[in-house]
Amino acid sequence: MYLASSNGIVSVKNNEITPVVYFDYPQGMDRVPYTADPQYGYHIKPQRLGKFNDGSFILGDRFDGVYLLMKNGSSYDFYLPEMTKKAYLIGRN
Known part of the structure; x- marks a missing residue:
């Protein structure tokens, strides 16, 4: 199982938690990330988490934002996907 929090993502297997x-904040911001008193408007507060077959992750936050963590070798690249301005209804005619 994978769990996400404002600190990152961990895996949980056989009662062991592995980061x-x-x-982390972008380079150049002199601040400890994700303290209790947010200073910036882009804290990641995941509420939903999905994992792709290649090891990448997709996160949804409590404000319905979507974030991608794309696997890049032994690290991850962070992306904010572009969203279309047109709304689509799924499952309705």
Whole structure:
């Protein structure tokens, strides 16, 4: 099982918790990441988590934002996917 928090993503297997990804602020910001008093408007507060076959992750936050952590060798690249301005209804005619 994989779990996500504001600190990153961990795997849980056989009662052992292993860190997989640690979330950090962009280079140049002199601050400890994800403290209780947010200073910036882009804290990641995951509520949903999915994993792709290649080891990449997709996260949904509590404000319905979507974030991608694309596997890149032994690390991950962070992406904010572009969203279309047109809404689509799924499952309705």
